[in-house]
Amino acid sequence: MGCPMFERRFALKRPSEYPFQSLYRPWSWLLSSFNNVALLAFLFILAIALYKRYRKKRGAEKFTYRKVVTNKESNENKESLISVLVIGGSGNLGQCLTEQLVNDGNYVVHSLDLIIPPESKMIPGVSSYIRANICSPEELAIAFQETPVDVVFQTAGLIPTVKTKDSELFRVNRDGTRNVVNACKEARVKRLIYTSTCDVVLSSDKDQVIKMADETYPYPKDPLNAYAASKAEGERIVLDANSTTMATCVIRPSIIASPYSGLCHGLLMSRGGYIGDGTSQQSLVEAGACANGHILAEKRLRESTEEIGGQVFQLGGVSYEWRELANYGLDESGYTAWGHPRRSSYPKWLVKVAAFFNVLIYNLTGYCPINQFLDVASVEFITRSYTFRSDKAERMLGWPQHPPLDDVLVGIIDEYEANSKKSK
Numbered sequence: 198m199g200c201p202m203f204e205r206r207f208a209l210k211r212p213s214e215y216p217f218q219s220l221y222r223p224w225s226w227l228l229s230s231f232n233n234v235a236l237l238a239f240l241f242i243l244a245i246a247l248y249k250r251y252r253k254k255r256g257a258e259k260f261t262y263r264k265v266v267t268n269k270e271s272n273e274n275k276e277s278l279i280s281v282l283v284i285g286g287s288g289n290l291g292q293c294l295t296e297q298l299v300n301d302g303n304y305v306v307h308s309l310d311l312i313i314p315p316e317s318k319m320i321p322g323v324s325s326y327i328r329a330n331i332c333s334p335e336e337l338a339i340a341f342q343e344t345p346v347d348v349v350f351q352t353a354g355l356i357p358t359v360k361t362k363d364s365e366l367f368r369v370n371r372d373g374t375r376n377v378v379n380a381c382k383e384a385r386v387k388r389l390i391y392t393s394t395c396d397v398v399l400s401s402d403k404d405q406v407i408k409m410a411d412e413t414y415p416y417p418k419d420p421l422n423a424y425a426a427s428k429a430e431g432e433r434i435v436l437d438a439n440s441t442t443m444a445t446c447v448i449r450p451s452i453i454a455s456p457y458s459g460l461c462h463g464l465l466m467s468r469g470g471y472i473g474d475g476t477s478q479q480s481l482v483e484a485g486a487c488a489n490g491h492i493l494a495e496k497r498l499r500e501s502t503e504e505i506g507g508q509v510f511q512l513g514g515v516s517y518e519w520r521e522l523a524n525y526g527l528d529e530s531g532y533t534a535w536g537h538p539r540r541s542s543y544p545k546w547l548v549k550v551a552a553f554f555n556v557l558i559y560n561l562t563g564y565c566p567i568n569q570f571l572d573v574a575s576v577e578f579i580t581r582s583y584t585f586r587s588d589k590a591e592r593m594l595g596w597p598q599h600p601p602l603d604d605v606l607v608g609i610i611d612e613y614e615a616n617s618k619k620s621k
């Protein structure tokens with residue numbers, strides 16, 4: 198019964214018989230087999246990877262230069278003053294140095310860093326804050342063009358955590374420093390002072406012990422880590438640039454101690470203890486004394502270019518034992534001067550295992566379960582002894598005798614308490 202034409206038309210176009218039936222229900226086709234699901238997942242992951250790459254590329258090329266002039270008045274009687282640029286001026290040492298330069302009275306001070314601090318954190322008397330990246334020669338060129346200076350302090354550098362790639366350390370500490378040197382030459386800067394570190398002589402040899410070394414201690418063939426290697430290359434770039442038109446020198450602080458540096462901050466925040474018997478000895482230099490060493494280097498470089506140009510000066514400071522530092526000021530109540538209960542000692546093998554898993558879990562998940570500074574190399578570092586002399590700086594720069602350990606630690610604890618009260 199019925200019309201044969203009608204029946205044929207519809208019979209042919211029934212979805213189940215249509216050659217491209219799946220076009221009616223694409224999702225059921227895609228999910229209908231394992232291969233298709235796998236293909237989808239692959240495309241999804243590829244898209245995310247490409248997007249991440251794109252974001253990273255854009256981030257690296259993003260132009261961030263900006264300048265904020267904060268103190269117009271001081272620019273008027275500029276003639277008699279020396280203009281300086283502190284690169285890394287928002288860093289731990291950079292802030293201290295900037296403050297001392299302003300207080301010195303002989304300098305017009307500019308600060309350059311990746312960030313411009315909020316107004317409440319700006320140091321009064323600083324002439325301008327510049328935001329620029331030392332990894333960008335273009336940004337440095339603009340900074341030096343807009344802000345001509347006589348002297349540059351290159352304190353900017355990357356300190357590694359578990360999350361830092363080795364290539365990143367070289368990109369900042371070596372290539373960034375080279376960019377700074379080139380920009381200084383181009384801008385006819387007269388003096389350049391580079392902040393390095395005593396770490397440049399540490400090697401990955403487990404038996405290395407350094408006792409009161411001076412500046413003649415050689416660079417190792419196998420540096421402790423990429424940080425030490427990248428800072429050593431930075432040093433050589435700066436020393437090679439010493440010439441009659443631009444005098445350069447290198448300052449090598451030991452571990453810089455302030456309430457906000459890694460060394461003391463951990464103890465103030467009640468983290469960790471010490472490793473093994475805690476008798477390894479290292480040197481620390483108080484941040485203020487370290488900044489003063491930089492300013493003395495600038496003065497001496499100006500007065501006596503031949504003598505100071507191309508030289509390296511260690512600021513060794515004072516030595517301490519980890520055991521002594523961790524339980525500093527321990528009294529009958531069982532509390533240390535850091536404001537926390539007595540620290541315990543952890544076996545070295547246990548800390549090394551923990552460090553290994555800390556890195557492994559970070560590698561696998563992107564999350565650091567224990568501490569972002571804890572890796573096997575850093576355990577090696579703090580369980581070996583390294584101490585450094587400062588007599589060359591004392592003799593040639595007139596760097597004053599470093600205060601004793603007690604004074605440094607009491608000062609740091611007091612400063613920390615005063616600042617945390619202020620911020621409450």
Ligand SMILES: *[C@@H]1O[C@H](CO)[C@@H](O)[C@H](O)[C@H]1NC(C)=O
Pocket residue numbers: 439440441442444445502503504505506507508
């Ligand atoms: C650094 O340069 C100055 C000026 O040219 C020169 O007198 C001095 O000897 C140089 N230093 C070194 C270590 O070559």
Ligand SMILES: *[C@@H]1O[C@H](CO)[C@@H](O)[C@H](O)[C@H]1NC(C)=O
Pocket residue numbers: 553556557560
């Ligand atoms: C973590 O990743 C880094 C670099 O990708 C590698 O060198 C290191 O061996 C890895 N560590 C562990 C414990 O997986």
